[in-house]
Amino acid sequence: MKPVHGGLLFLAAGASPPLLAAWEVNLPIGVTAISRSVHDLHMLIFWVCVAIGVVLFGIMGWALVRHRKSKGFKPHKFHEHPGLEVLWTLIPAAILVFMAIPSAATLIEMYDRDEGDLTVRITGYQWKWRYTYLDEEIDFFSNLSTPQNQINNLTEKGDNYLLEVDRPLVIPAGKKVRFLLTANDVIHSWWVPALAVKKDAIPGFINEAWTRVDEPGIYRGQCTELCGRLHGFMPVVVEVKPEAEYQQWVAATRAEAEAAKSAAQAKDWTLAELMARGETVYQQSCSACHQAGGEGVPNVFPALKGSAVVTGPIAEHIEVVAFGKTNTAMQAFADQLGAVDLAAVITYERNAWGNDSGDRVTPAQINQALGKE
Amino acid sequence: MTTQTYYVPSDSRWPIIASLALFLMAFGAGSLINGLGREGTSPGLYLLLAGALVMVVVLFGWFAHVVSESRLGLYSAQMDRSFRWGMGWFIFSEVMFFAAFFGALFYVRVLAVPWLGGEGEKGISNQLWQGFEAHWPLLSPPDSAQFPGPRAVISPWQIPLVNTLLLISSSFTATLGLGALQEARRSRAAAWLGITIALGLVFLSLQLYEYHEAYTKLGLTLHAGIYGATFFILTGFHGLHVTLGTLMLIIVTLRLLKGHFDAQNHFGLEAVIWYWHFVDVVWVGLFLFVYIL
Amino acid sequence: MTTATTAEGSQAAHHGPAPGLSRWLFTTNHKDIGTLYLVFSLSLFMVGGVMALLIRAELFQPGLQLVQPEFFNQMTTMHGLIMVFGAVMPAFVGLANWQVPLMIGAPDMALPRLNNWSFWILPFAFALMISTLFMEGGAPNFGWTFYAPLSTTYAPPSVTYFIFAVHMMGISSIMGAINIIATILNMRAPGMTLMKMPLFVWNWLITAFLLIAVMPVLAGVVTMMLLDVHFGTSFFNAAGGGDPVLFQHIFWFFGHPEVYIMILPAFGIISQIIPTFARKRVFGYASMVYATAAIAVLSFIVWAHHMFTVGLPLVGELFFMFTTMLIAVPTGVKIFNWVATLFRGSMTFETPMLFALAFVVLFTIGGFSGLMLAIAPADFQYHDTYFVVAHFHYVLVPGAIFSIIAATYYWLPKWTGRMYNETMGKVHFWLSFIGVNLTFFPMHFIGLAGMPRRIPDYALQFADFNMVASLGAFLFGFSQLLLIYNIVRCVRDGRGAPARPWDGAEGLEWELPSPAPYHTHQTPPRVD
Numbered sequence A: 001m002k003p004v005h006g007g008l009l010f011l012a013a014g015a016s017p018p019l020l021a022a023w024e025v026n027l028p029i030g031v032t033a034i035s036r037s038v039h040d041l042h043m044l045i046f047w048v049c050v051a052i053g054v055v056l057f058g059i060m061g062w063a064l065v066r067h068r069k070s071k072g073f074k075p076h077k078f079h080e081h082p083g084l085e086v087l088w089t090l091i092p093a094a095i096l097v098f099m100a101i102p103s104a105a106t107l108i109e110m111y112d113r114d115e116g117d118l119t120v121r122i123t124g125y126q127w128k129w130r131y132t133y134l135d136e137e138i139d140f141f142s143n144l145s146t147p148q149n150q151i152n153n154l155t156e157k158g159d160n161y162l163l164e165v166d167r168p169l170v171i172p173a174g175k176k177v178r179f180l181l182t183a184n185d186v187i188h189s190w191w192v193p194a195l196a197v198k199k200d201a202i203p204g205f206i207n208e209a210w211t212r213v214d215e216p217g218i219y220r221g222q223c224t225e226l227c228g229r230l231h232g233f234m235p236v237v238v239e240v241k242p243e244a245e246y247q248q249w250v251a252a253t254r255a256e257a258e259a260a261k262s263a264a265q266a267k268d269w270t271l272a273e274l275m276a277r278g279e280t281v282y283q284q285s286c287s288a289c290h291q292a293g294g295e296g297v298p299n300v301f302p303a304l305k306g307s308a309v310v311t312g313p314i315a316e317h318i319e320v321v322a323f324g325k326t327n328t329a330m331q332a333f334a335d336q337l338g339a340v341d342l343a344a345v346i347t348y349e350r351n352a353w354g355n356d357s358g359d360r361v362t363p364a365q366i367n368q369a370l371g372k373e
Numbered sequence B: 001m002t003t004q005t006y007y008v009p010s011d012s013r014w015p016i017i018a019s020l021a022l023f024l025m026a027f028g029a030g031s032l033i034n035g036l037g038r039e040g041t042s043p044g045l046y047l048l049l050a051g052a053l054v055m056v057v058v059l060f061g062w063f064a065h066v067v068s069e070s071r072l073g074l075y076s077a078q079m080d081r082s083f084r085w086g087m088g089w090f091i092f093s094e095v096m097f098f099a100a101f102f103g104a105l106f107y108v109r110v111l112a113v114p115w116l117g118g119e120g121e122k123g124i125s126n127q128l129w130q131g132f133e134a135h136w137p138l139l140s141p142p143d144s145a146q147f148p149g150p151r152a153v154i155s156p157w158q159i160p161l162v163n164t165l166l167l168i169s170s171s172f173t174a175t176l177g178l179g180a181l182q183e184a185r186r187s188r189a190a191a192w193l194g195i196t197i198a199l200g201l202v203f204l205s206l207q208l209y210e211y212h213e214a215y216t217k218l219g220l221t222l223h224a225g226i227y228g229a230t231f232f233i234l235t236g237f238h239g240l241h242v243t244l245g246t247l248m249l250i251i252v253t254l255r256l257l258k259g260h261f262d263a264q265n266h267f268g269l270e271a272v273i274w275y276w277h278f279v280d281v282v283w284v285g286l287f288l289f290v291y292i293l
Numbered sequence C: 001m002t003t004a005t006t007a008e009g010s011q012a013a014h015h016g017p018a019p020g021l022s023r024w025l026f027t028t029n030h031k032d033i034g035t036l037y038l039v040f041s042l043s044l045f046m047v048g049g050v051m052a053l054l055i056r057a058e059l060f061q062p063g064l065q066l067v068q069p070e071f072f073n074q075m076t077t078m079h080g081l082i083m084v085f086g087a088v089m090p091a092f093v094g095l096a097n098w099q100v101p102l103m104i105g106a107p108d109m110a111l112p113r114l115n116n117w118s119f120w121i122l123p124f125a126f127a128l129m130i131s132t133l134f135m136e137g138g139a140p141n142f143g144w145t146f147y148a149p150l151s152t153t154y155a156p157p158s159v160t161y162f163i164f165a166v167h168m169m170g171i172s173s174i175m176g177a178i179n180i181i182a183t184i185l186n187m188r189a190p191g192m193t194l195m196k197m198p199l200f201v202w203n204w205l206i207t208a209f210l211l212i213a214v215m216p217v218l219a220g221v222v223t224m225m226l227l228d229v230h231f232g233t234s235f236f237n238a239a240g241g242g243d244p245v246l247f248q249h250i251f252w253f254f255g256h257p258e259v260y261i262m263i264l265p266a267f268g269i270i271s272q273i274i275p276t277f278a279r280k281r282v283f284g285y286a287s288m289v290y291a292t293a294a295i296a297v298l299s300f301i302v303w304a305h306h307m308f309t310v311g312l313p314l315v316g317e318l319f320f321m322f323t324t325m326l327i328a329v330p331t332g333v334k335i336f337n338w339v340a341t342l343f344r345g346s347m348t349f350e351t352p353m354l355f356a357l358a359f360v361v362l363f364t365i366g367g368f369s370g371l372m373l374a375i376a377p378a379d380f381q382y383h384d385t386y387f388v389v390a391h392f393h394y395v396l397v398p399g400a401i402f403s404i405i406a407a408t409y410y411w412l413p414k415w416t417g418r419m420y421n422e423t424m425g426k427v428h429f430w431l432s433f434i435g436v437n438l439t440f441f442p443m444h445f446i447g448l449a450g451m452p453r454r455i456p457d458y459a460l461q462f463a464d465f466n467m468v469a470s471l472g473a474f475l476f477g478f479s480q481l482l483l484i485y486n487i488v489r490c491v492r493d494g495r496g497a498p499a500r501p502w503d504g505a506e507g508l509e510w511e512l513p514s515p516a517p518y519h520t521h522q523t524p525p526r527v528d
C-alpha cells in the first residue's frame, strides 16, 4: 500500500504517522484497473464519512462544551423544525446518490462477462485449492506450505507465514484471465486483495470472476469463508508472469507431469519405499482430519488406527480412499492423488500406528481398482 | 366512565413446567434423531415422550385454569382485546413461518434449478452437471444416483382438488357455526362445527392416502430431490397445522356443548376459527403453487 | 377506569411478592420477570464475554498457543450466538418488561403468564445450547451464521441440539414480542395516544413487529437444515436441485432485521436519556417515529448485502446495494435529531448521559463503516475480514451494549429505590470507552490490510494491531466488573433515591415512588 493513505487514515485515528512505517492500515491499491477503482471508491466514501463526521461531531462537541448546566446555560424550548428535518433527510440522500453512481459503474465493470484469454477453474477443497487450466491440460492442488513447527511456535516464523503454498496459481500478465469458481465440499471464498477479486466457491454451482493483472509479481490472499477446521490455513498465492515466461512454465509443467507419471508407474515399489512416500502423502493430504497419529477426532473424523476399514479387506479400503464417502468430509482422492500416491498412502495406513498388517498395495492394484490399466 | 377491572393473574407454576417439558422434548428429540441409524435404542425416545406427556398435562392444566377464570367472569373487555391481539399476531408469525418455505420453493423454481440446468446468469454451473436439464416438477435431479427423482408427481385435479373444496367449505361451515353462536343458537353452532371437524378429518385422511401413494407408487419421497423436499415440507407443515386446528376445533366444540360459550363471550372459539381460516388460506397457496403451477 | 385485580380478589393486589424462590419461578409480575431477564442477560454476557476473551487471547500473537482450531471455531460461533440471543436480546426484553408498563401506565403486561413462560424457556434453551460444548464432536463450529453445507452435511452431531435450541429461543422471542405488542396496543392509560407514547415504547413496538416477522423465518430455515441433515432432503444441496445459497437468503432475511432488533430498542433508550440530561424535549418526535418505521420497513429488502460475494446476478447486487445505502437516511435523521436535542440544552453529564453520548458518536462510526460495506464493489474487499468485525462490534458493543448499560444506570434508582455510586459509574464509563475503542478500532486497520475473520492464526503483518485489540478487550472486559460491583452495592446499601432522581426526567415512570411498588398503576393515570 501507499503509506500516504495509511497515514491519513491513521491521522484520522489520532496517532502520529512516523509510527506506522511497517504497519498496513489501509486497503491495498492493488495491481489491476478494477482494484484501483475499488480503492478510489473506498477512499471516496471514507472521506465522505470523515467529512460528515467532522461536521456532525463538531457541532455536537461544541454544544457539549457550550451548553452545559454548570455554565449556567438555560435550556431552549424548540423541539421541532420541519424545514431542518427535511433538509437533513435530503442532503444525505443526495450524498448517497452521488456515491451510488460510481459504485454502480465499477460493479458493472466487474460483471463484464466477455470470454477471457485463458480460463482457470478454481475448486475449493477442505483445505486446499485446486487449479484446473481448462485449455492447457494442467491441473494441480495448492497446499499451505508453512511448516507445522512454525504454527506451533517451535521455530521462527517465516516472512510469508501462512501465506505461502507449495504450488501457486500461475497466470500471464496483461491477459484477461477468467476464473470459474466452485467447491468440492463446503463453501470457500477465493480472495486476492491486490486483484480485488473475492468470490465464493459454492459446491454444485459455478461463479465467475476475472482479472487482468498489469504487473508481474506474487500476490497473496486467503480463503475468506469459514470452511471448517483449517479455514485459516488455506492461502491463495498467485504468481503473475510475463507472457513468455508463462508459456515456458506451461510447457515445463506439462512435461514434468508426464515424466513423473511414467517414472512412477514403471518402478516396482518396495514396502519401505511405499511407506516412506505414504507418510509424506498422509501428512500432506490426510492428517488435517485423521490427525498425524491416525487417531482422528472423536465423532468427527474416524480414527484410522485400528479402523475396521483400514485393517479389513484391501478392496474396500481402496474404495473409501479413492472414491470417498458421499456427503461426508471424506473426499474422493482418486482425482487428487495419482496411483502411486494412493498406493503409498493406503500401504502406509495399513502398516502405521500398530496397524502392522504387512500388506503392500501397489500402484497396479490401484489402477485396476480404478478401472484403468 | 365505567370502572373496569384489569385482571392480573396470580403466580403460576405452569410456565416453568412447560419450559421444562420443552427442554425434555428438545433434548429427547435431539438424542433420538442423532441415534437414528445407530445400533440400540437411545434414551431419547423416552425423554421425548416424557416431555410430550408433561406438555399435555401442562396444556390441560393451564387451559383449564384460564377457562375457569374466564367463567368466573374475571376477564374484562380489555382482556378480551389482549387475547385478540395475541392471537392475531400469533397467526401472523405462522404466516411468516410458511413464507420461508414458499420463498424456498420460488427460489429453487425460478433461480436455482434453471441455473443448474444451464439457463440464466449462473447457467454455466451446468458444466458440473452435464446432461442435467431443468424442468419443473423436477423428475431427475442433477445427481440422480444420490437423489433418485420421483417417477411422477401428484395430479392436482384429483385428490388435491377435492381437498381444496373440502377445506374451503369447512371455512364456510366454521363461519356459519360462529354466526349461529352469535345468535345464541348453540346446538346449531355445534352442528356446524361438527361438520367442520368432519371435513377436516376427511381432508387429513386424504392427505395421508396421498402421502402413501407418493411413497409407494410415485417414488415421491423426502429423498427425491428438491421437488420432494419442497413438496413435503409445505404440505407436511400444513398437514400438521390442520391436525392441530382439528384438535382445537374438537376441544372448543366440546366446550361449546358444555356451555362454556355464549353469544357474547366466545373468544376461545373464535380464535380457533381464525386459525382455521389461516390454515385454509395457506392451503389455497399450496394448491396453486405446489400442485397446479 | 381500569383497576387491577388478582385471582384472590382485589386485596391480594396490594400484597407484595411471594416469599422465597417461588417468587422468581412462578411470578407473573412484569417487574420480577424484567429482573429475571436482566440477570439472565448479564450472566450470559459474562459467558459470551469470557469466550471473546479466549478468542482475543489466542489472537494476541501469531501462531497457535492456547486452543486448537476446532475449538477456536466453536468459541467464535458460541460467542456470536450467546451475545446476540443470550445477552443483547434478553436485555432489551427485560428492559421492555420493566419499563413499558410503567411508561404507558399499565398495571402489568397484557399476558403475564405467557410472559413468565417466554422467560423461562430461555435458560433451558441456553442450557441445551451450551451443553453442546461437552458433547462428542464438540459444539457448533460453523459460525453464528451457520452456512450450509458446513452446518448440515459437514456439521458435528451436536447440530441437532443446536437446531432445537434455536427453536426454543424462537418460541420465547415470538411470545415475548406478541406480549409486548398486545401490551402497547391495548393497555395504554387513557389519553395516551400512539403519538404521545415515549420513544422507548415506540421503538419497542416496531422491534416487536420485526421479531414476530422474522423469528419464524429463522425457525423455518433451521427446520430445513434438520431435514437436510437427518431426513435426506436436498434444500441446500445442488445434487438434488437445491442450493447452498438458498440457506443464506433465508438466513439473512431473518438476519438483517435481527440486527435492527438489536439496535431499535437502543435508539429508544437514547431518545429517553438525551432529553432528560439536556433538559429539553426530544427534537423531532414525529420524525423519530417515522424514521424508526422506515428503518424497519427497509430492513426487509436489504438482506443480500451480506451476500455480495456469493455470485448474485448483477441486478440483485445493484438492488441490494441501493436499498442498503438508503437506510443511512432515516438513521441519519435520528442522529441529527439527537444532536439537535443536545443543541442549546442545559446539559449535565451523569453516567447514563455519558454512555448515551458515547453511543451517538461510536454508533455513528459503526454506521459509517456499515455504509462503506454497503458499497458492493468495495465490499468485495471488506467482506469476511476484520473490517466487518470492526463494523458490527461498533454498532453492537458501544451501540447496543452501551445503551443497555446506560438504561441500567438511568432506571436503576427507579427499580431499586437507591442510587448507584456516581464516581464509580464515571470511572466505569471511561474505562469502557477507552477499552472499546482500543479493542475494535484497530480491527478496521487489520481488516483493510487483509485479515480474514474466523481464523485462529494470522500472518505476521497483522500482529501489532491484534495485540492492541487483545489488550483493549481485556481492559474492556474487566471494567465490566465495576458495573456489577456498582449494581450490587446499589441494591444492598445505596443512598435512597427520590421519585425523580434526574431533574430533567419526564414521563409516567417518574411519577411513581422509587422503588416502584410491586404493583403499579392499578388505577391508570390520565395523560393529557
Ligand code: HEA
Pocket (backbone or CB within 6 Å): A048, A049, A052, A056, A092, A093, A095, A096, C145, C259, C260, C262, C263, C305, C306, C324, C325, C327, C328, C329, C331, C332, C333, C335, C363, C364, C365, C366, C367, C368, C369, C370, C371, C373, C374, C375, C379, C382, C383, C384, C388, C391, C392, C395, C396, C399, C400
Ligand atoms: C446493531 C446491529 C447493526 C446495525 C445497526 C447495522 C447497521 C448497518 N449495517 Fe451492519 N452488520 C451487523 C450489525 C449491524 N449493522 C452485523 C452483526 C454484521 C455481520 C454479520 C456477520 O456476518 O456475522 C453486519 C454486516 C453488515 C454488512 C455485510 C458486510 C459483509 O459481511 O461483507 C453490511 C453491508 O452492507 C452492513 C451494512 C450496514 C448498514 C448500511 C447499516 C446502517 O443501518 C447504518 C446506518 C447509519 C449511518 C450511516 C450513520 C449515521 C448516519 C448519518 C450521520 C447520516 C449521514 C450519513 C451518510 C449519508 C453517509 N452491515
Ligand code: HEA
Pocket (backbone or CB within 6 Å): C045, C046, C047, C048, C049, C050, C052, C053, C055, C056, C076, C077, C079, C080, C081, C083, C084, C087, C088, C142, C143, C144, C145, C389, C393, C396, C397, C400, C401, C439, C453, C454, C455, C473, C476, C477, C478, C480, C481, C484
Ligand atoms: C452483541 C453482540 C456482541 C458483543 C457484545 C460482542 C463483544 C465482544 N466481541 Fe464479538 N462477536 C459478535 C457479537 C458480539 N461480540 C458476533 C455476532 C460475532 C461473529 C461470530 C461469528 O463469526 O460467527 C463476533 C465475533 C467476534 C470476534 C471475531 C472472531 C472471529 O472472527 O474468529 C472477536 C475477536 O476479537 C470478538 C471479540 C469481542 C470482544 C473482545 C467483545 C467484548 O466487548 C466482550 C467484553 C465482555 C466481557 C469480557 C464480559 C463481561 C465481563 C464481566 C462481566 C467481568 C467478568 C469477566 C471476567 C472475569 C473475564 N467478537
Ligand code: CUA
Pocket (backbone or CB within 6 Å): A124, A125, A127, A187, A188, A189, A223, A224, A225, A226, A227, A228, A230, A231, A232, A234
Ligand atoms: Cu476454505 Cu475457508
Ligand SMILES: [Cu+2]
Pocket (backbone or CB within 6 Å): C255, C256, C259, C303, C305, C306
Ligand atoms: Cu445487514
